[in-house]
Amino acid sequence: MANLSLTDKCNKQCTYCFAGSGNNNTNNAFMTIDLFQTALNYLKRSGIKQVRLLGGEPTLHPNFVNFVDIALENNFEIMLFTNGLINAKTLKYLHELPLGKLKVLMNTIHPNEKNNSGQKQQEKTMKLLGKKLIVGVNIFNESQDLLYLLDYIQKYQLKNEIRLGIAHPILGKQNAYLHPKQYKTIGEKVLALKIKVMKYNTSLTFDCGFVPCMFAPEYHNILRNELKNTGKCCEPILDLMPNGKFISCYPLSNFHSMNIKEQSTSNEIKQVFNKQLEPYKLSGIFPYCKTCSLFNNACNGGCISYRIQRFKIEYQ
Amino acid sequence: MQTATIQLKQGIGYAIEENGVTILNNRLHKSEFISYPDAAIWLVLARNNDLKVSQKMISAILNLEKNKCNNYINSCLNNWKNYFLFNG
Ligand code: SF4
Ligand code: SF4
Numbered sequence: 001m002a003n004l005s006l007t008d009k010c011n012k013q014c015t016y017c018f019a020g021s022g023n024n025n026t027n028n029a030f031m032t033i034d035l036f037q038t039a040l041n042y043l044k045r046s047g048i049k050q051v052r053l054l055g056g057e058p059t060l061h062p063n064f065v066n067f068v069d070i071a072l073e074n075n076f077e078i079m080l081f082t083n084g085l086i087n088a089k090t091l092k093y094l095h096e097l098p099l100g101k102l103k104v105l106m107n108t109i110h111p112n113e114k115n116n117s118g119q120k121q122q123e124k125t126m127k128l129l130g131k132k133l134i135v136g137v138n139i140f141n142e143s144q145d146l147l148y149l150l151d152y153i154q155k156y157q158l159k160n161e162i163r164l165g166i167a168h169p170i171l172g173k174q175n176a177y178l179h180p181k182q183y184k185t186i187g188e189k190v191l192a193l194k195i196k197v198m199k200y201n202t203s204l205t206f207d208c209g210f211v212p213c214m215f216a217p218e219y220h221n222i223l224r225n226e227l228k229n230t231g232k233c234c235e236p237i238l239d240l241m242p243n244g245k246f247i248s249c250y251p252l253s254n255f256h257s258m259n260i261k262e263q264s265t266s267n268e269i270k271q272v273f274n275k276q277l278e279p280y281k282l283s284g285i286f287p288y289c290k291t292c293s294l295f296n297n298a299c300n301g302g303c304i305s306y307r308i309q310r311f312k313i314e315y316q
Numbered sequence: 317m318q319t320a321t322i323q324l325k326q327g328i329g330y331a332i333e334e335n336g337v338t339i340l341n342n343r344l345h346k347s348e349f350i351s352y353p354d355a356a357i358w359l360v361l362a363r364n365n366d367l368k369v370s371q372k373m374i375s376a377i378l379n380l381e382k383n384k385c386n387n388y389i390n391s392c393l394n395n396w397k398n399y400f401l402f403n404g
Contacts, residue, residue: 279347313329
């Protein structure tokens, strides 16, 4: 897996933004066509068949449609990570692409959110993209409600899947994130969502950073499928930034990076990053991880960005 | 007489665990785990610059008389000389 960040420009201001695109970002960098082509070659060399486009808001790249065309011509499938605030022309283009070629993952705005500007546009996007679209949410605070996601699927006939992400701390930045102390509360909310979606065979997928102890053991049976995706994060996913640098993931963007080279493959870059992260893996996110029977077994100890912060040290 | 002081070297960090302390040497990209009771000594030394104050605290924690306690601290510090900087 590897993600291509087409731009850090964004038309939303999420306080939790991993990509550093919210709040005060003024960079507005765009990936060049040459770099995009180099990135596709890298994906081919690494045996990766899916191009995952993200940002910022990737559809704001002036060559976005062009990039998608090039990727499709090269027989890649597209996975688009978007905030859903997509202009009408691009939305029409995405609507017309064949279902098997494009998956869109949209992080939603809660219907009752105070600052819900953009929600109308998200509704248009959901309406038009239907089964191509998976709804998701980034959880950055324990009071967030999750149950509305199923209503969106039913109302707009979306793909029968919900993706949940946890907002993690970006090293060296002050983004909003879910503190591990809040994980258990969110675990209960995820369980409530699971019970609600079971009737409809809706699958829940977890992004990185979910850990088994978020969920009380008596519910592990209900969540057995979802639990397979917990505790195994921090194998670097690799994100290629608009400036041609690879990072492990956005929260670690200030920790390490590496320029893309003509011959580099995903495995080689991961090896280098993994070596640099190794010393931090002796600790988990909680003081009790080291005595947890799952540590380094079914769970590697949670988000490494948070683990690095526990050492309160200059990490560069 | 100048008071003996002690402090963590640059690039050394630690995380407190339920059963000890994980020490990180950021320069060498290495980490090490110290369990209790040595971890308790580590925490006192890492949090107090004045060695005399640390000695008193550790003697109280371990219920050891001064000389025995100082010997114990010295043997710990000998193991941890890559982590601490001494003055005086
Ligand atoms: S450090 Fe690991 S869990 Fe945290 S954001 Fe990166 S990949 Fe995800
Ligand atoms: S290792 Fe830590 S994060 Fe993982 S399940 Fe155990 S206590 Fe939770």
